[in-house]
Amino acid sequence: MEKAIKWLKKEPMVLLAALAALAGLVITPPSAALAEAIDWRTLGTLLMMLCVLEGFKQENVLRPVVNLAGRLRSMPALTAFLVFGVFFSSMFVTNDVSLLIFVPLTILLFRSAGKEHYILPVISMENIAAVRGSLLTPFGSPQNLFLYGQSGVSAGQFMLHMLPLCAMSAVLLVLFILFLYRRDLGEAAVYEEKDLMAGGDRAKRALYLALFLLILLVIVTRTGLWPAALVIVLAAIAGFDRRLFLKVDYALLFTFLCFFVFSSSITGNPAIAGFLERSVAGREYWWAIGLSQVISNVPASIVLYPFTENFAGLIYGADTAGLCSLIGSLASVINYRIYVREYPGRGGAFIKTFTLVSWAFFAVVVIPGLLLSRWDFFA
Numbered sequence: 001m002e003k004a005i006k007w008l009k010k011e012p013m014v015l016l017a018a019l020a021a022l023a024g025l026v027i028t029p030p031s032a033a034l035a036e037a038i039d040w041r042t043l044g045t046l047l048m049m050l051c052v053l054e055g056f057k058q059e060n061v062l063r064p065v066v067n068l069a070g071r072l073r074s075m076p077a078l079t080a081f082l083v084f085g086v087f088f089s090s091m092f093v094t095n096d097v098s099l100l101i102f103v104p105l106t107i108l109l110f111r112s113a114g115k116e117h118y119i120l121p122v123i124s125m126e127n128i129a130a131v132r133g134s135l136l137t138p139f140g141s142p143q144n145l146f147l148y149g150q151s152g153v154s155a156g157q158f159m160l161h162m163l164p165l166c167a168m169s170a171v172l173l174v175l176f177i178l179f180l181y182r183r184d185l186g187e188a189a190v191y192e193e194k195d196l197m198a199g200g201d202r203a204k205r206a207l208y209l210a211l212f213l214l215i216l217l218v219i220v221t222r223t224g225l226w227p228a229a230l231v232i233v234l235a236a237i238a239g240f241d242r243r244l245f246l247k248v249d250y251a252l253l254f255t256f257l258c259f260f261v262f263s264s265s266i267t268g269n270p271a272i273a274g275f276l277e278r279s280v281a282g283r284e285y286w287w288a289i290g291l292s293q294v295i296s297n298v299p300a301s302i303v304l305y306p307f308t309e310n311f312a313g314l315i316y317g318a319d320t321a322g323l324c325s326l327i328g329s330l331a332s333v334i335n336y337r338i339y340v341r342e343y344p345g346r347g348g349a350f351i352k353t354f355t356l357v358s359w360a361f362f363a364v365v366v367i368p369g370l371l372l373s374r375w376d377f378f379a
Helices: 002-010 012-027 032-037 040-058 063-069 075-093 095-112 116-136 142-151 155-180 202-221 226-246 250-268 270-280 284-295 297-307 311-323 330-342 347-372
Strands: none
Touching (some): 040 095, 040 142, 075 095, 075 116, 075 155, 095 116, 116 347, 142 202, 142 311, 202 226, 250 270, 270 284, 284 347, 297 311
């Protein structure tokens, strides 16, 4: 029991999701229709992604990029490299995985350079980079994966509509970095040069890259053969690296399942569905931002999608919600957990800096996002 309580403290979203699912089953009793309403395709795709991306971490697929960071000798250059490393990698390996790679590296490098006072503002910018970089692609974040799968638009059309927000965010991140080092843009970073990541198994790296390409193909083409791809991915891992299954983030998968149950239950209740139908349509952008502060942007997207008329408003709102508070995005929670493991008792300092930096960014992008939400995805 003590271990279970300790685990739930580490994974508060799991408890919230489980309670939401139980509440949903009280609102609408279990039925065959409820089971059919669950998006099994998204869950299957997410399971494949979680397994392969865990392989990426174990085999240090991004090792060359990480070691390059250790050769930079200017603090602004190092910070830009780390922030944009998160920004661009999150487009392909998801925002949470990019943070798991780059935030510990940031702490390691800044400690060894004697620049720990920069860690909080820099990892706060990395959090923004993860949230705003990942919005470009259909597979950059869990909510994008779900909403893209539901939308029916092509990958090219999806990325075209997300590009303005992504490009604007990149420019703002550069300005934030320049502001951080405004007193000395040539500030030096001096630390011991060393290989920062141990090597992995080449054969396994090749395997995970091949499986990753297979998953991207499944997502972009929306093929009905996704169950076959799931079998191939799981069988390949079972044959080459079965211990990997013990390290996969099943908590995120379970969270998704619970919120699918909750969303399906809400949709199946006439009174609640009627209220959301009247309230959400036309206000998707603000509903996505607001509800995400209560249950995070992934479950908010799942709950709100059935009542959405303006798809752009929903996805722009969900991808902006992570800038408002720690709970607005699961990626932010992951960032917080990494930091407090390294600096116990400093959670309050993290939240203070994170909130200040994120709200400064949010204040700039929130209105452009609202204006862009009038751009019809399906035109």
